[in-house]
Amino acid sequence: MIIDEKIFKDGINEKILAKLIARHAREHERFDKLFRYYVGEHDICSRRRSNDSIANNKIVCNHAKYIVDIAKSYLVGNPVTYTCSEGYDIDAVKNCFYVQDMASIDAELEKTMSIYGRAYELIYADESSQPRSVCLPPQSTFIVYGAGVGENPLCGVHYYKKRDLDASVTGVCCVVCDNAMIYTYESNVDSFENMRLVDKRRHYFGKLPMLEYRNNEERQGDFEQLIPLIDAYNILQSDRVNDKEQFVDAFLFLRGIDLDSEQAKKLRAERILMGYEGADAQYLAKVLSESDVEVLKDALKTDIHRFSMVPDLSDRTFGSNLSGVAIKYKLMGFEQHVRNKERYFAKSLKGRVDLYVKFLALKGAMEFVPLHRIDVVFTRNMPVNELETSQMVRNLAGLATSETLLAQLSFVGDPKEEAQKAAKERMASDGYESRKK
16 A cells, blocks of 8 residues: 555554555455455356346356465475575574474465465564564555555554454554554544554664565456456356256157156156157257367366466376476476565565564674575475485585575475585594494
């Protein structure tokens, strides 16, 4: 959300917050639709027919969930790792990440931004004065940026309604943070119009402790532009089943034969029909062209995967006989798509590390490390030929550091720690061999 910085010249107040929240609430309908499609509640589920006797199957083929989950697993299925330049140490930050299982938070952030086009993370200090992260829903969270050159974040806002055990609304709460303070506004009625400031405290992170994770420049979800294609696929599959059902329940047309209701029931049970010369009986049903329907289904499915850039891994061309290079060529479009996501994701992750470093350095738990000395490393989650990788590592020995080479092995969690352990083992082994001599 972008506004003129002059609006905040006298600080934040309740009236400004109420207008900002009302402006953000205009996107709730879009967020709700994107969530519905991810969990499988597509528009086909609400389709109605003019007559209840007409078949109305509602088949949901959840391509939306498939697109999001595959992209998430490919990007952050393997935990993100962090390295820093020689002479610097960020072990205190890594320990904070390990304690709160930051890999799970990263996966939640990636899934959220893939669905809604954006995700938000709030960093706070817990009761033990340790920095912690939490993923906030974009339906009730936003960051306000200044309208000047560059994106200058002015404040972050998270608002929600308070409810009792019966889920009845008892009031509202709004948490606002800026570069120095955290403000809490509350009201005892179901409205953000008349809130009052109830708490104000300093957060000691040095800058805004709320981060926005963008899926792309337009802040669109991975499947958002594909909803019409997904709807068309659902309709085609549903009508395909409807046609089959209506074919089974087709009308029986009789020519030259008179039947009353009782005789019709007897015919249905005994399946015997008597007629005179010239009589005829046949079902009234439209001709089903399965080949045409299959062609259209395949075309829709191909377009969904083409425009989402997420491959159909059930495709028979993804056989076990493909080489690693061949698979990379088939995944080229997907890789470009994920790299764009990675670029935005890495930028926010660096912002997170910067907040942790500043907070821990202020506490004296570590030395300050400049942000440009820290690298965020992503490892693609895909089948790996361990033998081929080990041969590469062996061939590069002496040309790259042990830590860099160990990072190529999927079963090594912390390359730096593993390199130190290996060095100690070699020293111990060398000492043992020398004593034997």
